[in-house]
Each structure stands twice: as C-alpha cells, then as structure tokens.
Amino acid sequence: MTAAIETAGLIKRYGRRIALSDCTLSIPAGKVVGLVGPNGAGKTTLLHLAIGLIAPSAGGITVLGRSPAERPDQLGRVGFVAQNTPLYAGMSVVDHLHFGAWINPRWDQTLAEQRIGQLGLNPRQKAGTLSGGQRAQLALTLAIAKRPELLILDEPVASLDPLARREFLQGLMAIVADHGVSVVLSSHLVADLERVCDYLVVLVASRVQVAGEIEELLAIHHRLSGPRRDSFRPPADWEVIEQSDVERQSTLVVRHKGPVLDPAWMVEELNLEELVLSYMGRAVGNGSTSLKLAGVQR
Amino acid sequence: MIRLAWRQFRSEAIIGVAALIVVAVVLAITGPHLMSVYRMAPDQVTSTYHTLQVAVVALLVIVPAIIGIFFGAPLVARELETGTFRLVWTQSVTRLRWLTIKLAVVGFSSALLAGGFSLIAAWWANPINIVNQNRFSSATFGILGIVPFGYALFAVTLGATVGLIFRRTLPAMATTLVGYVATRYAVTYWVRPHFQAPLRMSARLSTASGFSFINTPTGLSMTASPPPIPNAWPLSASIVDKAGHTPTSSYLQHACPALTTGPGAGRVAGGPHTTPVIQGSMQTCIANVSAKFHEVVSYQPANRYWPFQIYETALFVVLALALAGLSMWCVRRRVT
Numbered sequence: 273m274t275a276a277i278e279t280a281g282l283i284k285r286y287g288r289r290i291a292l293s294d295c296t297l298s299i300p301a302g303k304v305v306g307l308v309g310p311n312g313a314g315k316t317t318l319l320h321l322a323i324g325l326i327a328p329s330a331g332g333i334t335v336l337g338r339s340p341a342e343r344p345d346q347l348g349r350v351g352f353v354a355q356n357t358p359l360y361a362g363m364s365v366v367d368h369l370h371f372g373a374w375i376n377p378r379w380d381q382t383l384a385e386q387r388i389g390q391l392g393l394n395p396r397q398k399a400g401t402l403s404g405g406q407r408a409q410l411a412l413t414l415a416i417a418k419r420p421e422l423l424i425l426d427e428p429v430a431s432l433d434p435l436a437r438r439e440f441l442q443g444l445m446a447i448v449a450d451h452g453v454s455v456v457l458s459s460h461l462v463a464d465l466e467r468v469c470d471y472l473v474v475l476v477a478s479r480v481q482v483a484g485e486i487e488e489l490l491a492i493h494h495r496l497s498g499p500r501r502d503s504f505r506p507p508a509d510w511e512v513i514e515q516s517d518v519e520r521q522s523t524l525v526v527r528h529k530g531p532v533l534d535p536a537w538m539v540e541e542l543n544l545e546e547l548v549l550s551y552m553g554r555a556v557g558n559g560s561t562s563l564k565l566a567g568v569q570r
Numbered sequence: 571m572i573r574l575a576w577r578q579f580r581s582e583a584i585i586g587v588a589a590l591i592v593v594a595v596v597l598a599i600t601g602p603h604l605m606s607v608y609r610m611a612p613d614q615v616t617s618t619y620h621t622l623q624v625a626v627v628a629l630l631v632i633v634p635a636i637i638g639i640f641f642g643a644p645l646v647a648r649e650l651e652t653g654t655f656r657l658v659w660t661q662s663v664t665r666l667r668w669l670t671i672k673l674a675v676v677g678f679s680s681a682l683l684a685g686g687f688s689l690i691a692a693w694w695a696n697p698i699n700i701v702n703q704n705r706f707s708s709a710t711f712g713i714l715g716i717v718p719f720g721y722a723l724f725a726v727t728l729g730a731t732v733g734l735i736f737r738r739t740l741p742a743m744a745t746t747l748v749g750y751v752a753t754r755y756a757v758t759y760w761v762r763p764h765f766q767a768p769l770r771m772s773a774r775l776s777t778a779s780g781f782s783f784i785n786t787p788t789g790l791s792m793t794a795s796p797p798p799i800p801n802a803w804p805l806s807a808s809i810v811d812k813a814g815h816t817p818t819s820s821y822l823q824h825a826c827p828a829l830t831t832g833p834g835a836g837r838v839a840g841g842p843h844t845t846p847v848i849q850g851s852m853q854t855c856i857a858n859v860s861a862k863f864h865e866v867v868s869y870q871p872a873n874r875y876w877p878f879q880i881y882e883t884a885l886f887v888v889l890a891l892a893l894a895g896l897s898m899w900c901v902r903r904r905v906t
C-alpha cells in the first residue's frame with residue numbers, strides 16, 4: 273500500500289533558520305495520524321511541504337506516491353485545513369460552497385450541503401461573523417467535499433473551546449467512518465489526538481522522535497520503578513527514553529518488546545501523554561543544539 | 571476558476587460600473603447642450619462647462635491609477651495578508667493558473683472600464699477638442715484614444731505584482747500609485763517624444779508668441795513659444811540665425827535696449843496684458859531680431875496621433891505582460 277506521506281532526508285530552511293531538519297518518515301495510508309510536538313517543532317512546516325505550499329530546501333517528499341501539488345489532480349487528492357482555518361470574511365457560507373464547487377472538479381455539493389445542514393449553519397451568514405468552531409467546521413466541509421484521499425489538518429482545534437473541540441473531532445471521526453479517508457492531524461495537545469488517532473508521530477526540535485501505531489507504542493513502552501541502583505546498566509534490548517533518580521528510587525521509561533522479568537522493577541503501563549512527554553523531554557535534554565532548534569518557530 | 575475570479579471581483583466591478591454610469595449620465599445631460607453651444611458660438615465652448623471640463627480631465631487622469639490601487643494592489647496582497655492563500659492554493663487549481671485567471675479577469679475588466687470612461691468623455695469633449703486642436707498635447711494625449719486601455723492593464727498588473735512582493739495591501743497601494751505616476755511621467759516626457767524622430771520647421775519670428783528673456787549665468791538669452799500647429803505636438807522651439815547660432819547677450823542688449831536693461835529687464839513680455847509702452851518696444855525688438863534670426867520648431871505632426879496612440883498602448887501592454895510574467899515567477903518560486 274502506498275504511504276500517505278513519505279519523506280527522506282527532508283530539510284526546510286528559511287534563510288539560516290532550520291524549520292525541519294533531516295526528516296525521514298513513512299506515514300501509512302488508511303490511518304488517522306496524529307502529528308504531535310511542541311509549538312515551533314516543525315509540524316506546520318512538514319504539513320505545508322506535504323500540501324505543496326512550500327518547497328523543500330533538500331531531500332524528498334511524496335504524498336500518496338506523488339510529488340506534492342505539482343499538478344491540479346494531485347491538489348485535488350489532498351484536502352487541507354490550514355491553521356486558524358482561513359476563510360474569506362466577506363463571503364457567506366453558501367458562497368464558500370460555490371467557491372469549492374467552481375475550483376474543484378470532484379466537488380460533492382450534496383455532501384457539502386448535508387454537512388452545513390447538520391451543523392446548523394446559516395447559509396447566508398458571512399464567514400467573518402462565524403464563531404471559531406463554525407469556521408473550523410466550514411473549513412473542514414470545504415476540505416472534505418472536494419473528495420480527497422488524504423485530509424491534512426494543521427492544528428484544527430487549537431483555538432476552539434472544549435465543546436467545539438469535541439464536536440469538531442466527532443465530525444472528523446464521522447467523516448473517516450463514512451469516506452475511509454486517510455487523515456494527518458497536528459496538535460500540540462496529546463489529549464486531542466488520543467481520542468481520534470490510531471497512529472502517532474512525535475516531532476520535537478524539527479526532528480521525528482518516534483512514530484508508530486498508538487496501540488503498539490503503548491504496548492512496548494513501560495515505566496519501571498525500583499530501588500536506586502547507581503551502577504545500573506540496562507539490558508541491550510532496552511531503550512531508555514527517560515531516567516530520573518531520586519534519593520532511594522529510580523524511575524525509567526523504557527522501550528522494550530516483551531515482558532520485564534527482573535522482579536526488582538515495578539512495571540506500570542504508560543498513557544499516551546506520558547509517553548509523548550518522555551520523548552519530548554529526551555529531545556529537549558539532548559543538548560544545546562536541540563534546544564536551540566526547539567525555539568525555532570515557524 | 572473564472573467564475574471564482576468574477577465572484578471575488580464582483581463588488582469592485584459593481585462600484586466601477588456604477589461610477590461609470592454616474593459620469594455617463596452627467597455627460598449625457600450636458601453633452602447635447604455643449605454641442606449646440608459649439609454650433610452657435612464656437613468661441614464659448616471652452617468656457618461653458620469649464621469646471622466640469624476640468625473635473626472630467628482630472629477624472630480621466632486618475633482612473634487608471636485608482637484601478638491599480640484598488641483593483642490591482644489587493645488582488646494577491648489581501649490573500650497573503652489574511653492567510654486565505656492557504657485555502658485557495660490548496661484547492662484543485664495550481665497557483666499559477668489561479669494568478670493567470672485573476673490577472674486576466676481583473677485586467678481586462680479594468681481596461682474596459684478605463685476605456686469606457688475615456689470613450690464617453692471623448693464623445694462629450696468632442697466640440698472642445700475641435701476648437702482647442704490640442705489632442706496631441708501632453709495633457710490630452712493620455713486621456714483619450716486607446717491608451718487608457720493600456721494604462722489600466724499596466725496599473726492592475728503593477729498593483730498585483732507589488733502586492734505579491736510586499737505581501738501587504740496598504741504599502742502595495744502606495745507603491746502602486748508612485749510607480750504608476752512615475753512610469754506615466756517618464757513615458758510622456760522621455761519616451762513618447764522619441765517614438766519617431768520629430769519633424770523640424772522654420773518660422774518667421776513675427777508668427778511666434780510668448781517671447782521672454784532669461785538671465786542665465788552665461789548671459790541673456792531669448793525664447794519664444796512655438797507657433798500654433800493644429801493638433802500637432804510641439805516639442806521645442808529655439809531662436810537661431812542661418813548658421814544655427816542663438817543670439818548673443820550683447821546682440822540682444824543692442825537690439826532690445828528697452829527690454830533688456832532697466833527695471834523691466836528679464837521679465838516675460840509680449841503677452842496680451844502688457845502695457846502699451848512695453849508692447850511697443852517689444853515690436854521694435856522683434857523687428858530688430860527677426861532681421862537676422864528665425865524660430866526653429868521641432869514637433870510631432872498631427873497625422874502621427876494614431877500611430878503614437880498605438881505605440882504607447884503597445885508599450886504599456888508589453889510592460890503589463892512583463893509584470894505579469896514577474897508575478898507568475900514570484901508566485902511559483904518566492905512566496906512562502
């Protein structure tokens with residue numbers, strides 16, 4: 273199966289700033305993929321590269337097996353909702369549906385009208401007067417009614433209140449169930465992604481830290497706590513993500529397939545947020561270069 | 571995509587057409603009266619609607635600039651400013667095609683609008699132009715004929731390109747105004763006179779008018795306005811002898827003692843309001859000078875009016891196409 277997004281050594285520089293460094297990644301199709309990372313990690317840059325809004329400085333990226341945005345039909349295969357859901361403030365809801373219909377050959381007007389009806393939006397209302405949640409829903413409607421194979425959403429719920437957030441994500445889940453579309457969705461909040469995603473990519477300091485099926489990630493990461501051992505050397509098949517030592521106790525987050533047999537360790541399951549935070553902590557603690565890169569905001 | 575471009579241009583187009591209708595109504599009401607004045611008393615034609623005439627000229631001069639500022643500059647800049655480019659450039663149309671169609675729709679509509687203003691005004695001002703015989707002059711050439719089409723096309727692409735580079739509407743508007751005015755000025759005074767080599771004509775000083783003496787660091791010199799040539803465009807006039815030399819300072823002091831020395835020296839003389847004493851000495855002066863000197867006028871003749879209209883329109887269309895090419899390069903390579 274073709275990957276939704278595949279990158280190799282992808283780099284994006286703005287002058288001397290590095291927004292994305294040496295990103296190699298394969299995001300499978302048919303998933304709801306969460307792209308998580310702190311602000312300025314390079315999430316938006318990666319998504320803009322995928323939709324073809326910007327061109328890479330070096331390296332390669334293919335989306336659904338082809339170069340992004342090279343041709344109109346490729347633009348039609350990918351739906352995109354940009355951060356802050358830009359819409360034409362002076363155009364009404366129904367004008368936006370016309371906009372979509374005039375500019376997309378595969379436009380599904382029935383679907384668009386249905387969704388607007390379900391959302392209870394007034395078709396005559398100007399987009400500039402819609403609430404944040406309504407704007408996001410209208411932008412999502414535009415993106416889905418062009419019948420894309422892949423839907424890319426850049427921080428779609430970041431500016432929404434909790435209720436609008438839940439409604440938006442519920443709408444997204446309904447779309448995935450109805451249309452079988454692949455989704456890549458970025459957020460700096462794990463809680464948003466946990467509800468809807470089945471695949472996770474953690475991007476910190478312009479580098480991919482970990483990527484995989486959420487279930488699998490949760491199965492292979494463990495938190496171990498036990499008496500402090502100063503000369504502790506983890507077994508070769510353990511990858512220690514995080515280690516903290518207090519007076520008498522050591523706590524580790526390790527990546528390890530299979531059970532932990534040493535009875536000295538108390539084994540706990542991690543939740544997704546804890547898992548992501550340990551990777552973020554590791555990336556930021558990795559040295560001054562990473563810290564500097566984490567500060568690069570796009 | 572064409573329908574989208576129309577939809578987004580709709581409110582601007584409505585305002586433009588409404589303005590055109592208002593002007594057309596005003597001119598349609600006054601036009602027949604102006605024509606009847608021309609038939610009965612041609613010499614009163616330029617004074618009957620003088621204020622309206624000044625307003626029409628001013629309107630025609632600024633229409634292409636307004637089009638560039640309000641139709642051209644926001645065309646791309648507003649999308650970049652509000653972030654909607656991320657919406658429209660990720661639909662099933664490449665941004666190159668998007669820009670091409672937007673430029674074409676807005677550019678051609680603007681050209682038609684500017685041309686419409688110009689045609690209506692040309693109809694209205696026809697009696698005035700017949701009497702004034704100055705359609706080739708620097709002030710009139712640019713507001714009548716086919717050049718307004720070219721100006722509007724240029725103004726729109728200039729605005730769009732500047733907006734694309736600046737990414738903000740207000741600075742783009744200001745720069746468009748400056749760029750448009752500078753280009754029009756440069757073409758009018760430095761390019762248009764050279765579309766074809768000007769013709770030269772000699773005239774006796776007695777046919778000339780508007781004489782004046784100018785004190786320069788090298789001494790006194792004498793100038794005269796070119797004689798009237800109907801519908802031609804006089805470029806320059808100079809007073810020279812058979813060998814092509816201008817009169818020297820000492821010669822002028824000798825030939826025109828009353829005008830070149832004393833309290834009135836160096837002032838413009840020879841107009842209709844000068845005192846009889848000055849007028850008398852002026853006539854003596856001209857008679858003295860014209861014994862040795864004559865006037866040489868360089869000008870563009872009336873029959874070059876339409877060729878020059880075509881050259882200038884073509885020049886602005888080429889400039890517009892060059893700017894469109896630049897903006898297309900920018901939209902593909904530079905932006906974001």
